[in-house]
Amino acid sequence: MTAIKKTANQGTFKYLLIGDTVSNAGDRFQKIAFPLLLYKLTNSATILSLTVVLEIIPQFALSLVLGTILSRCDTKKVLYISVGLAALFTGVVPLLILVKAHYIFYLIVAMALAGVTLVYDITINTVIETLYPKKKLLHYNSILKSARTITKVIAPSIAGVWISAWGYNSIFIFNALSFIFLFYCVSVINFSTGNDRKSDDFHLQELLKGYKEIISSRALIIITIISIFINFMMLGFNSTLIYLLKHILNTNSSSVGIVYSLSGIGSLIGALLMTRVKSTNQTFLFKIMTGFSLILILAFILPLIVLNWQFVGACYLLISMSITCIDVIATTLVQERYGQPLLGFIFSALFVLSTALSPLGSVASTNTMLSFGASGLLIFFLVSSVFTFTISLGGLREIKKEEKNE
Missing domain, CATH: 1.20.1250.20 (MFS general substrate transporter like domains)
Structure with a gap:
């Protein structure tokens, strides 16, 4: 504050x-x-x-x-x-x-x-x-x-x-x-208003410019995959949370409300934590992102092991906190690496990829839960969160390599 x-x-x-x-x-x-x-x-x-x-x-x-x-x-x-x-x-x-x-x-x-x-x-x-x-x-x-x-x-x-x-x-x-x-x-x-290119001819290839920029940079590919997967997992968790709380844990409605309130508090804690980070070195930021990816592994799977609504709420707080921190860092990393007008292309492409792929998390988690129950859901979130953590480690190595080359 x-x-x-x-x-x-x-x-x-x-x-x-x-x-x-x-x-x-x-x-x-x-x-x-x-x-x-x-x-x-x-x-x-x-x-x-x-x-x-x-x-x-x-x-x-x-x-x-x-x-x-x-x-x-x-x-x-x-x-x-x-x-x-x-x-x-x-x-x-x-x-x-x-x-x-x-x-x-x-x-x-x-x-x-x-x-x-x-x-x-x-x-x-x-x-x-x-x-x-x-x-x-x-x-x-x-x-x-x-x-x-x-x-x-x-x-x-x-x-x-x-x-x-x-x-x-x-x-x-x-x-x-x-x-x-x-x-x-x-x-x-007062800010820079960007390029005025009204006189230029429009080419359809411009619509793919953001995707080309993403593909041309390993670091940006990794940031994109992480952004997609944290949304993928969050949507998956949200779509199965009510079933977990009401059907498996028999939680009353007021307690369900508390769990969802903890999610908002977690997001606020994550955002406030990021205001205290002084270093903007990209290696350091990727280390923070990797650390929060590790927290996600525990926060996603423990609610399915310790079946208690209070514990589910605490883990939901950690999930929201970690995803907020990763989201802020990912946005900042892109802004630090690119300027206008490329930022508009890249953020638009990121939104398209996230919108197209992230909802699959909801579909996959719901079908897994209905087909295999809580144990299947446990494996689903374990695999997804470990994959995200592994990708974060890969990003950290890539950033270190870029800094050495510089």
Whole structure:
């Protein structure tokens, strides 16, 4: 928290941190209110599942071309458009409620919001690289992650009370206002706006530029595999957690809530831990990543050996903490190695690969659990986490080799 306070007094980042935190809080409230509203309107769990699938479509499509957009357009304009559209789409929801619109219009809004928020998130990752020297990137990434995690932890309880007291409309109005506030914060931030290549001819090969960059670097291949696998395992664990808690451990609902709350606390601890890391040497960062990969091995398999809901919660905290730290380090490593406009291509490619492959973790873990029970699930997470640890060790060796060659 001290790091956040210090950084809030440092000019440009103050506006980015405050604006992003306020809009993230509004977005978190909406992520809770939107499915509740849809369920109230349709009384259908199928529609809720369909919403999740539909949100992926614009995200996947936009991520294919976002690198090209960021390399050719003024980055600040991209932020203006994405944030402005987010405010517009969010502000439409109260009108839909007022006119009692068909639920299909809510699904369209959900898809649109998913797309523009993705554009904002990837663009901000490329902007941070232009604001600060490389040795400061881990620090600022960690602070931003800490602030976002705080809103993630406190939003559910606040949103529930808010909806009960003032209804759904107030949530969406607040979120629209939070995006307007973010729009203002973006307007006062000074940063490099990237390359303006409107006059260049577009070539389809540009869509593959991020993938080519990933393939051309062993270190980047390793970072990509680690990013995919930590999401792969996290989705797999999340998809089987309820079954483990309710079916195998017979845990009551309040205890299940505590377990999920511990996950948010773990993410916050991980982000705050990263703010205390002073060295940005890539070998040192890979050592930290490898250490957290080792923690993941124990945290994923021990809940299936020690069948106790409190122990499951403690391990879930460790999983969330470790994955948050690995995620922050991976983002920083990419930012340190590349600048604009390549960052837009690379982060877009990473998102596509993660979106395409990570959900397989949910499918694989669920089928393993249903077919082989807890013992099969134990083997699944053991193999996955050991593989991630091995890849991290390989990355550490690769970085050391690069430093020797330099």
